[in-house]
Structure formats: structure tokens, C-alpha cells
Amino acid sequence: MRTVILPLFILGFSASVPAGPFKPSVKQQIQLGQDAAKQLRKQEKVLSEKDPRSIFVRQVGARLVSTLKNKEPWSYTFEVIENKDVNAFALPGGPTFVYTGLLRHLRTADELAAVMGHEMTHVRSEHWARSYEQQQNRDLLLTVIATAIHANSMTANVLDLGKVIAGDLPYSRKVETEADDGGFRMMIDAKYNPQGMIDMFRVLEKEGGKSQKFLGMDLGDHPAVQRRIADISARLAKETMSFPPQEPVPAAVVERQRAADEEEKRKAEKGKGGSKGGG
Numbered sequence: 001m002r003t004v005i006l007p008l009f010i011l012g013f014s015a016s017v018p019a020g021p022f023k024p025s026v027k028q029q030i031q032l033g034q035d036a037a038k039q040l041r042k043q044e045k046v047l048s049e050k051d052p053r054s055i056f057v058r059q060v061g062a063r064l065v066s067t068l069k070n071k072e073p074w075s076y077t078f079e080v081i082e083n084k085d086v087n088a089f090a091l092p093g094g095p096t097f098v099y100t101g102l103l104r105h106l107r108t109a110d111e112l113a114a115v116m117g118h119e120m121t122h123v124r125s126e127h128w129a130r131s132y133e134q135q136q137n138r139d140l141l142l143t144v145i146a147t148a149i150h151a152n153s154m155t156a157n158v159l160d161l162g163k164v165i166a167g168d169l170p171y172s173r174k175v176e177t178e179a180d181d182g183g184f185r186m187m188i189d190a191k192y193n194p195q196g197m198i199d200m201f202r203v204l205e206k207e208g209g210k211s212q213k214f215l216g217m218d219l220g221d222h223p224a225v226q227r228r229i230a231d232i233s234a235r236l237a238k239e240t241m242s243f244p245p246q247e248p249v250p251a252a253v254v255e256r257q258r259a260a261d262e263e264e265k266r267k268a269e270k271g272k273g274g275s276k277g278g279g
């Protein structure tokens with residue numbers, strides 16, 4: 001039987017929540033994120049750390065982290081989940097996950113750095129803890145508790161854990177803008193080209209699917225995407241320095257993803273006889 005550590009911690013955590021405003025401490029955020037990450041790794045297909053896609057995501061993550069000052073307490077890890085959705089998220093405290101469904105659309109390391117810088121800014125700015133404190137997300141914690149308690153019997157619910165505390169967290173537009181700003185800054189510090197953030201939004205609007213939610217908005221929502229692009233373009237126009245050229249996604253990553261896509265297609269073809277078509 002597998003051990004579920006999450007509920008014990010969260011129950012203890014929730015019992016200590018006073019009635020008034022309360023922001024989870026740095027230690028609590030890290031603990032919550034690490035417990036949730038542990039749970040996620042059991043539920044989702046995390047790629048081996050030797051997979052070129054894992055190596056790529058780790059390298060971009062390490063380069064972003066290397067620009068941060070030592071005084072930050074967060075503990076980042078970077079992993080890839082095999083999943084068709086366009087998604088990436090950072091759990092409170094630092095565990096960061098990128099989906100293969102996102103990777104397959106990206107053309108440059110700079111575009112990936114844009115997504116990861118955005119997600120890492122949610123961690124660094126304690127967005128989860130702040131929105132919890134503002135009671136926007138009281139229900140959210142309850143959902144996590146409910147999910148975790150039934151972890152052994154209700155697998156379907158547990159599968160949503162990552163989304164519950166990360167991907168679909170209803171951050172405000174203000175917070176999403178803050179994450180774009182922070183990510184933009186991190187890209188420059190790490191010697192990426194911030195144009196990659198604009199390109200990333202354009203690519204995902206085109207490729208991401210009409211009803212796909214990502215980075216706090218619907219990728220099919222043209223005005224919303226254009227607003228984000230306009231904000232970042234205005235910011236970029238203010239920069240006087242010149243930036244290095246964008247770096248293409250390494251060939252080994254593209255090759256490995258292509259092989260995985262082909263394999264999946266073959267499997268889908270095989271399983272087609274009689275079953276309903278995909279969408």
C-alpha cells in the first residue's frame with residue numbers, strides 16, 4: 001500500500017489556521033509543495049531524468065535559478081510530465097512541472113524560459129500563499145484536503161491535484177501580469193531573449209487549442225492573449241540593451257518528442273477499430 005503523506009500534513013496545517021487573515025509560512029509552502037509533488041509523481045507519468053526533454057527543462061531551470069540571489073529560500077526541482085495538455089506549473093515552494101504537450105509546441109529555449117520564469121515568479125512572490133491569505137482560495141485548500149483524504153480510493157480526484165493547486169489556480173489578472181513581469185526580468189538576467197515571451201504567447205494561441213487554459217487565461221481568447229502580448233511588447237520596447245539571438249530547442253529534444261508523438265499516433269490508430277474518434 002502506498003503511504004499518503006499529504007493528508008496528515010494538510011490536516012495539521014488546516015487545524016492551525018486561525019480565523020483571521022493568515023499567510024502560510026515559507027516553511028509551510030515548501031512542505032505543502034513537496035508533499036504535493038510527491039503525490040503527483042505517483043499519479044502522473046514523470047519522464048526519466050535522462051530523457052533529453054527532462055535534461056532540457058532542468059538546464060533552462062538551472063540557468064534561471066543561477067541568476068537569483070542566495071537569500072531566496074525556495075527549493076526548485078524541474079520535471080517533465082508526459083501529458084498532451086499545454087501546461088506547466090510550479091507548486092508552492094518550487095517543484096516545477098512542464099508537460100510534453102507544451103514542449104512539443106515550443107521552438108526556442110527562450111520560449112520555455114518565458115513559461116518557467118512566469119511560473120517561478122508565482123513561487124518567488126508567494127502568490128499561492130497570498131491568495132490563500134486573501135481568502136480567495138479557502139475552498140481551494142479544502143479541495144486539496146478532500147482530495148488527499150480519499151487519495152487511496154478516489155484516483156480520479158487525485159489526478160486533479162496538480163490542477164487544483166497549480167495549473168488552474170484562479171490567480172487574478174494582476175497576479176498573472178506580475179508573473180509575466182517577473183519572468184521577463186528573469187529571462188534578461190539569465191541572458192535569454194525576452195522576445196521569446198511574446199513568441200511563446202503567439203505560438204500557444206495558434207497551437208494550444210481553443211478551450212485550453214494556460215498561464216491564467218484561455219489560449220483561444222484572442223483579446224486576452226493580445227493584451228498580454230501588448231503589455232510585454234511595451235516592456236520590451238523600453239529596454240535599451242540588445243539581446244542575444246534566441247536558442248533553438250536542442251535537436252535531441254525535438255527528435256525524442258517526435259518519436260513519442262509517432263508512437264502515440266500508432267497506438268491511437270491501433271485502438272481506433274470500433275472506439276470513438278478523438279477530438
Ligand SMILES: [Zn+2]
Nearest residue numbers: 176179215216
Ligand atoms: Zn500564472
